[in-house]
Amino acid sequence: MLGFVGILVSDPWLQNQFTQVELRSLKSHFTSMRRESGKLTVSDLASRMGKSKVVGDQNLSNEERASLIQSFHPNLNDEVDFEFYLRIYLNLQAHVNAIIGSGVKNSSAFLKAATTTLLHTISDSEKSSYVAHINNYLSGDEFLNKYLPINPSSNDLFEVAKDGVLLCKLINVAVPGTIDERAINTKSMLNPWERNENHTLCLNSAKAIGCTVVNIGTQDIIEGRRHLVLGVISQIIKIQLLADLNLKKTPQLVELVDDSKDVEELMSLSPEKILLRWMNFQLKKTEYKKTVTNFSSDVKEAEAYTNLLNVLAPEHKNPSKLPAKSPFQRANHVLEHADRMGCRRYLTAKDIVEGSPNLNLAFVAHIFQHRNGLSTKTKHISFLETLADDTQISREEKAFRFWINSFDSSMYINNVFEDLRDGWILLQTIDKVSPGIVNWKIASKPTLLLIDVD
Structure with missing residues (x-):
């Protein structure tokens, strides 16, 4: 099994501004623009970026884009390489964000963050809180005790998380028994294959317990992409804290x-x-x-x-x-x-x-x-006494629930018996197992029942 390397740039700061998904998309756009004439100069960028709708096409005219690019780099005859293109992209996106008022204010809202955020920031307050949570709940772990407690004011969390072990252990704290810990590679020095196995295990397990795992892969964890790693940690901790909010446990x-x-x-x-x-x-x-x-x-x-x-x-x-x-x-x-x-x-x-x-x-x-x-x-x-409490049923329900949740975040369920009643998610599951088998033209999606939280 070969390790996934992804798209790399020479400047670490520039690399950290993008996810691998964004880099692959931008690389595709760049290659397409350069293919038109065999090379790409600064003077070509404005019109070609407009044609490919790379950045803020609805917010910038070609004239505005050309003027901005010239202010960034006056020599219009210079040839553009991929890293130069990424820097121009960042500058244009920052200008567009200033126009539409987006900025980076909301970029640390991890549970619902947009995947196109450019200037990825994290909340120090959230990071410190999650580090304190990890220090508290994983303090007795035999493998992690050499790294704990983590300093909440540093970025050590992202270094410790790079091998995937901490994420796997945290998932098991949130939902005990999700991962068989014998499957976690916990040697002091992991080779790339063992490390990738840990990453695959933790990402698949995070998805199974209900995390939304979007635009994050092995390479992002290896590189310690802070906004992505902290986003996953945030969701895992949330699932743990909300675990008692059901009639079975409370x-x-x-x-x-x-x-x-x-x-x-x-x-x-x-x-x-x-x-x-x-x-x-x-x-x-x-x-x-x-x-x-x-x-x-x-x-x-x-x-x-x-x-x-x-x-x-x-x-x-x-x-x-x-x-x-x-x-x-x-x-x-x-x-x-x-x-x-x-x-x-x-x-x-x-x-x-x-x-x-x-x-x-x-x-x-x-x-x-x-x-x-x-x-x-x-x-x-008397009503609660009628609820199934058989250990075997609970174990099987959990297994099926995790299996269904592993397909797609839009199919997430809390309870197999309750959430499959209308049959819609069952149809989605069947279609995932055998694509095309469901005739969606005759399927009727059930009406959403709105319930007042008062």
């Missing part, structure tokens, strides 16, 4: 609904929606009248957090009678309250005020794990 969640029909609807919700529903359920016990619909703008003022922690742990509420004068001060009070509860983790006051969606979700999920405020006695116990 039957007390039935307190959120009124009857068995509502219980069935609750079972069909994603873990994030259940977490929001739980948060709003607790907030209804307070004087807080707003409904929280996300883990970003709706919690930036920290008022929802203040009320949530007061109802969950009133014995630890802030003894001060003076109200906080600003969201930042209120956020600090929230974290002090969480610290007294023993669950201050994942975010800072700055992250709350700025509305970091990943870290706020992690914080709320951690609070739920630590103290969910739900009753151990419930009138719905």
